[in-house]
Amino acid sequence: MTTEQQLNTPATEAKTETAQTNQEIKHETTIFAEPIFHLGQFTVTNSLINSWAAALILVIAAAAMTKRITGIPRGIQNYLEIFFEGALNLADSVTGSREKSMKFLPLVLPLFLFILLNNWLGLLPGVGSIGFVESLHGEKVFVPLFRGATADLNTTLALAIMAVILTHIAGVMTTGAWGHLNRFININALLVIPKKIFKNREYTAILVQPINFFVGLIELVGELAKMASLSFRLFGNIFAGEVLLGAMAAIFAYILPLPFIFLEIIVGIIQAMIFSTLTLVFLTIMTTAHGEGEEHQEAH
């Protein structure tokens, strides 16, 4: 696979010529992560390498931090506590309860940090520009060694699927399997029709309850939409940022990309925040008993 290694500047659809062969080397920012090497049957892509790097950084930082955590905070622990307290308060504003925030934050905060670090690692010099040239279908193609992990749909889709599945696990654990099932396949809505008609004399139930049943089915479709929206939003934004930076570098490599790099730093924070906050919102919704809000309104 690896033919020759060299340093290159990123460019979208840019073409250069090598001195040795006079054959064009294609520089394309592909929409997918390129394979770098194989471990048995497992293909390691450039985005996975970045993801490993992000994981390694976080693990080292966590291991280094644990020794510094004391009863009386000093130095970096102060900043860590400010960050943690801020995250808790933000989570409280979404969940409405400190207990829920303490349960969900150990999942949501690493999600935020992992996505943020991967978004920012994709902006580092060398990511997308250090690589090798390989021959593919008779063409010489530049393959970068590193690629922002969130600029690969495999990463964002995996995180989105995991987030949605975890919301369902949390929902089952909180509201029970039957209650959670009725959120989507609202059998209760159909079962209460005779009671509402014959006992409560609510004849509109014959129309309203089937609608409630179908709303549940629509919510089921909504769960798939959640995965798609979470994964494609993050992937789209980060990949678009990489393409933008590549295009700017191709126009004028020295100063022009700078404002866009700052823009991408902010985009990285915002996208990490959106992904983790939406996950927290979904967790909160799923752990709230179905129809709790309506009953509350009816009580008033």
Next chain:
Amino acid sequence: MDSIISTFHIDYKLMLAQLVNFGIIVGVLWYFVFKPLAAKMTERTKTIEKSLDEARQIADNLKSSEQRHQEAIKAARQEAEKIIGQANALTAAEKQRSVETAKEEVKKVVAAGKKEINKEKEKMLAEVKTQVADLVVSATGKLLEKISDKKIDANLIKETLKEIS
């Protein structure tokens, strides 16, 4: 769906690898950072709350102690005023009694003095009378010696003595 998978090179093995990566991060961060940090922060919050409660209790105790102190001072002052009042009343009564006693003593002394004076006066008068009588007798005797009428003398003496007595 197939076109999406082929376009984006979706590979379940890669997805699993990413999930394993993320799982490691969650585990490590939870074990090394969140758990100890949350424990320390909770412990500190509890300590602060306990200290605040204690401080509040101390302040309450101080306030009630101050109140008790003020009440004690007030009671002591009232007691002192009462004692002073009683002492003043006692002093006044004692003073009055002393004055009265002194007055009585003075009266007694005066009365005794008067009695003594009268006694002395009577005694003196008696002595004076005796002396005057002796003097008169002596003078009359001497005078009558010159007159030498014993009968007249005797009558004169008797009359004189009668007048004197």
